[in-house]
Amino acid sequence: AEGRYSLGTGIRFDEWDELPHGFASLSANMELDDSAAESTGNCTSSKWVPQGDYIASNTDECTATLMYAVNLKQSGTVNFEYYYPDSSIIFEFFVQNDQCQPNADDSRWMKTTEKGWEFHSVELNRGNNVLYWRTTAFSVWSRVSKPVLVRNIAITGVAYTSECFPCKPGTYASKKGSSFCKLCPANSYSNKGETSCHQCDPDKYSEKGSSSCNVRPACTDKDYFYTHTACDANGETQLMYKWAKPKICSEDLEGAVKLPASGVKTSCPPCNPGFFKTSNSTCQPCPYGSYSNGSDCTHCPAGTEPAVGFEYKWWNTLPTNMETTVLSGINFEYKGMTGWEVAGDHIYTAAGASDNDFMILTLVVPGFRPPQSVMADTENKEVARITFVFETLCSVNCELYFMVGVNSRTNTPVETWKGSKGKQSYTYIIEENTTTSFTWAFQRTTFHEASRKYTNDVAKIYSINVTNVMNGVASYCRPCALEASDVGSSCTSCPAGYYIERDSGTCHSCPPNTILKAHQPYGVQACVPCGPGTKNNKIHSLCYNDCIFSRNTPTRTFNYNFSALANTVTLAGGPSFTSKGLKYFHHFTLSLCGNQGRKMSVCTDNVTDLRIPEGESGFSKSITAYVCQAVIIPPEVTGYKAGVSSQPVSLADRLIGVTTDMTLDGITSPAELFHPESLGIPDVIFFYRSNDVTQSCSSGRSTTIRVRCSPQKTVPGSLSLPGTCSD
Known part of the structure; x- marks a missing residue:
C-alpha cells in the first residue's frame, strides 16, 4: 500500500x-x-x-x-x-x-x-x-x-x-508496490507511514529527510560570505556578498542582518605568472617557449628554455585544473556546493551548510617534466615540489588537512594543522612522475551537530607553486645546453653529472668528489663538494662511502673496512604498548656503504596488503632509504601470518659525511649515548639527513650511526640503540 x-x-x-x-x-x-x-x-x-x-x-x-x-x-x-x-x-x-x-x-x-x-x-x-x-x-x-x-x-x-x-519519518512512498521510501526534500517533512511530504511553514525550514520543521533563526553575519566576480570586458571586478546555502535564516525577524551591498568595481589583479590577458579580460596560458609575469608573453632568449610549472597567486577565478566541493560532516555525502571562494589575493573557505562540513579544494596535475639531469638519476627521488602559503584563523578546534593522491589512488594525508596557524609556507617533495592530485580539506569543528556558529573560522591559501609540470606555463626561463644545427642552435640536455656553462651553453663535467645540483645545474658552483669520508658516484648525483675509511693520527694510521655492512641489517627496539595494551616494536633497517650509493633499506606499510587475497598483488606503500623505521605488530599479536608493518619513515636519504668527529654540518652524535670505547680505536660516525619534513621536524630528520671496531672479538658484530632511548 x-x-x-x-x-x-x-x-x-x-x-x-x-x-x-x-x-x-x-x-x-x-x-x-x-x-x-x-x-x-x-x-x-x-x-x-x-x-x-x-x-x-x-x-x-x-x-x-x-x-x-x-x-x-x-x-x-x-x-x-x-x-x-x-x-x-x-x-x-x-x-x-x-x-x-x-x-x-x-x-x-x-x-x-x-x-x-x-x-x-x-x-x-x-x-x-x-x-x-x-x-x-x-x-x-x-x-x-x-x-x-x-x-x-x-x-x-x-x-x-x-x-x-x-516508511520511517522523513520518508514517503506515493505508489503501491514500493521497494523503498523516498527522502522528503528540504523544507518539507513526513511522519511514519506517509504517502507524501508536508511543506514547512514559510517561517520554518528542514533538511532533506526530516521528520519535523525548525523555526528559522534571524540572519546574522555568519550566514553570508564574500567573493570576487570574474573580470568583465572592462577589466574590472567587484566584491560581492552571497547567502550561505542552504539559506535557513530569516531576514524579516527583529535584529536580522541584511545582505551587504556589493562593493565598488575595481581593476582586476594581473593574471597569474605564465598567463596573459586577452582582449575580453580573461587569462590564457602563454604558448610553450615563452614566459610572463602575468601581463604579456615574452619569448625565451636564445640559450634558455621555459621553467614550466604553475604559480597561482591571484585569485579572481578558480584555475581550470582546480575544483572545489563540500563533504558533509554529518552524513558524509558530497554536496553540490562551493567549498572555497576566490578573494583577489587569496582563496578561502566559504560558509558551509554546517560547521563540521569538510571544505575541499583539489588541484590535479597530469604529470611532471623534470630536467634531464634529474631523470638520469635513479636515486634522486625529487621529481618536482609543491609549495603553498596558507593561514588558519580559528576560535575552536579546526583542522586543515593536506592530502596527495597518486594515479587516482586514495588520498593519503600528508600533514594536518590544528587550530589557528599564522601565515606560513609548506613544501612537499613529489617523488613519482604520474598524474597527481593535491587536496586541501578544512573542517571548522568535529561536533556532530548541524549548526553554523563558526563561519568566521577560515582557512586561507595565498599562493600555490608547483614546479616541473608537464604542459605547464613559465614565469621565467632558465639556461640550457645548446646544440648546433643547420637552422641555428637549439636546447639540448647535458649528460648526467655535467653542468651548463651559462655564457656559452656548453656542458662540463663536475670535478671529482662533487655532486651536481640536478634542479639548478648552472655554472661550476652547481657542483657541490662531497662531505668527509665520501666520494661521488659515476653520474655525480650523490656522495657515498665505499666501505673503506682511514684516519691518520700523529702516532698511527687507522684503516677501517665496513664491507660486511654493505648489505642491509635490521634491528628492533624493545616492546612498546599503546594505551589499550597493544604490543608493538620500532623496527629499523640500515644499509651503510657501498653499492655505488644506492639506497638498499626498504620499510613497508602492509596494512593494505592484508586485505588482498593470496596470489594477488596489491599496492603497499614502501620507503627506500639508507636508514628507515617502521612500526611492527608481531604475528603472535595480530593472528596474521606476516604480522603488520605500518607507518614507514625515512630516517636517512643523504649521506652528509663519515668522520671520527662528533659534529658535522650541525648534526651532533653525543658520546654519552653509548658506553665509551676502551681500546683507543676511535668510533667512526656516519652522518645522514632525510627529506621528510613535518611540523615537528621542519628541516627534516638527521641520523647518526656510530661504528665501533673491537679487533679481539671473534663473534659477529652487534647492533644496539642508545640505552637512554630504546625507540
Missing part, C-alpha cells in the same frame, strides 16, 4: 538511533594469548556506535565486531552502504554458514572508498547465516583514524512471503 514498502522476502535496517534488535556489538583485544589479556588494557568500550543514520566503527587498536544472525528460508543477499576513508583501519565483512565455514567466494577485505559512500552486496545461502563487520585500527601514534560507517543494511530471503513495513 501507499506509505509502506516491501523488500519482498527481506528486511532493512536504516535507523541507527540505537542498536537494532538482533544485532550484537562485541569488542576484543587483538592479543591472542588469553593470559596476557588481563594486563593489556581495556577494550570493552571499543564498539560500533549507532549514530542516527548510520553506525560507526571504533578507531583504536582494539577489534570491534558488529554481528547479525539470520535464518534464511531461501537463498538471498545482504547488501549495505559503507564509508571507509582511512586505510589505517582494517575493515572486514564476512559471512559464516551453518557449519561455521566462512563464505569462500567473496573477499572479506573491504576496499577503501574513493568518493563518499559505496555499495557492497554478498550472496547468502539458505539456512543459518551470521554476518560479521569487523574493524581494527593499526594507528599506534597520536593521529586518530577516521571510523568506518555502515548504513542501509538489507537482507533478502528472510521469509517465505513478502511483508510490508511503514
Whole structure:
C-alpha cells in the first residue's frame, strides 16, 4: 500500500538511533594469548556506535565486531552502504554458514572508498547465516583514524512471503508496490507511514529527510560570505556578498542582518605568472617557449628554455585544473556546493551548510617534466615540489588537512594543522612522475551537530607553486645546453653529472668528489663538494662511502673496512604498548656503504596488503632509504601470518659525511649515548639527513650511526640503540 514498502522476502535496517534488535556489538583485544589479556588494557568500550543514520566503527587498536544472525528460508543477499576513508583501519565483512565455514567466494577485505559512500552486496545461502563487520585500527601514534560507517543494511530471503513495513519519518512512498521510501526534500517533512511530504511553514525550514520543521533563526553575519566576480570586458571586478546555502535564516525577524551591498568595481589583479590577458579580460596560458609575469608573453632568449610549472597567486577565478566541493560532516555525502571562494589575493573557505562540513579544494596535475639531469638519476627521488602559503584563523578546534593522491589512488594525508596557524609556507617533495592530485580539506569543528556558529573560522591559501609540470606555463626561463644545427642552435640536455656553462651553453663535467645540483645545474658552483669520508658516484648525483675509511693520527694510521655492512641489517627496539595494551616494536633497517650509493633499506606499510587475497598483488606503500623505521605488530599479536608493518619513515636519504668527529654540518652524535670505547680505536660516525619534513621536524630528520671496531672479538658484530632511548 501507499506509505509502506516491501523488500519482498527481506528486511532493512536504516535507523541507527540505537542498536537494532538482533544485532550484537562485541569488542576484543587483538592479543591472542588469553593470559596476557588481563594486563593489556581495556577494550570493552571499543564498539560500533549507532549514530542516527548510520553506525560507526571504533578507531583504536582494539577489534570491534558488529554481528547479525539470520535464518534464511531461501537463498538471498545482504547488501549495505559503507564509508571507509582511512586505510589505517582494517575493515572486514564476512559471512559464516551453518557449519561455521566462512563464505569462500567473496573477499572479506573491504576496499577503501574513493568518493563518499559505496555499495557492497554478498550472496547468502539458505539456512543459518551470521554476518560479521569487523574493524581494527593499526594507528599506534597520536593521529586518530577516521571510523568506518555502515548504513542501509538489507537482507533478502528472510521469509517465505513478502511483508510490508511503514516508511520511517522523513520518508514517503506515493505508489503501491514500493521497494523503498523516498527522502522528503528540504523544507518539507513526513511522519511514519506517509504517502507524501508536508511543506514547512514559510517561517520554518528542514533538511532533506526530516521528520519535523525548525523555526528559522534571524540572519546574522555568519550566514553570508564574500567573493570576487570574474573580470568583465572592462577589466574590472567587484566584491560581492552571497547567502550561505542552504539559506535557513530569516531576514524579516527583529535584529536580522541584511545582505551587504556589493562593493565598488575595481581593476582586476594581473593574471597569474605564465598567463596573459586577452582582449575580453580573461587569462590564457602563454604558448610553450615563452614566459610572463602575468601581463604579456615574452619569448625565451636564445640559450634558455621555459621553467614550466604553475604559480597561482591571484585569485579572481578558480584555475581550470582546480575544483572545489563540500563533504558533509554529518552524513558524509558530497554536496553540490562551493567549498572555497576566490578573494583577489587569496582563496578561502566559504560558509558551509554546517560547521563540521569538510571544505575541499583539489588541484590535479597530469604529470611532471623534470630536467634531464634529474631523470638520469635513479636515486634522486625529487621529481618536482609543491609549495603553498596558507593561514588558519580559528576560535575552536579546526583542522586543515593536506592530502596527495597518486594515479587516482586514495588520498593519503600528508600533514594536518590544528587550530589557528599564522601565515606560513609548506613544501612537499613529489617523488613519482604520474598524474597527481593535491587536496586541501578544512573542517571548522568535529561536533556532530548541524549548526553554523563558526563561519568566521577560515582557512586561507595565498599562493600555490608547483614546479616541473608537464604542459605547464613559465614565469621565467632558465639556461640550457645548446646544440648546433643547420637552422641555428637549439636546447639540448647535458649528460648526467655535467653542468651548463651559462655564457656559452656548453656542458662540463663536475670535478671529482662533487655532486651536481640536478634542479639548478648552472655554472661550476652547481657542483657541490662531497662531505668527509665520501666520494661521488659515476653520474655525480650523490656522495657515498665505499666501505673503506682511514684516519691518520700523529702516532698511527687507522684503516677501517665496513664491507660486511654493505648489505642491509635490521634491528628492533624493545616492546612498546599503546594505551589499550597493544604490543608493538620500532623496527629499523640500515644499509651503510657501498653499492655505488644506492639506497638498499626498504620499510613497508602492509596494512593494505592484508586485505588482498593470496596470489594477488596489491599496492603497499614502501620507503627506500639508507636508514628507515617502521612500526611492527608481531604475528603472535595480530593472528596474521606476516604480522603488520605500518607507518614507514625515512630516517636517512643523504649521506652528509663519515668522520671520527662528533659534529658535522650541525648534526651532533653525543658520546654519552653509548658506553665509551676502551681500546683507543676511535668510533667512526656516519652522518645522514632525510627529506621528510613535518611540523615537528621542519628541516627534516638527521641520523647518526656510530661504528665501533673491537679487533679481539671473534663473534659477529652487534647492533644496539642508545640505552637512554630504546625507540
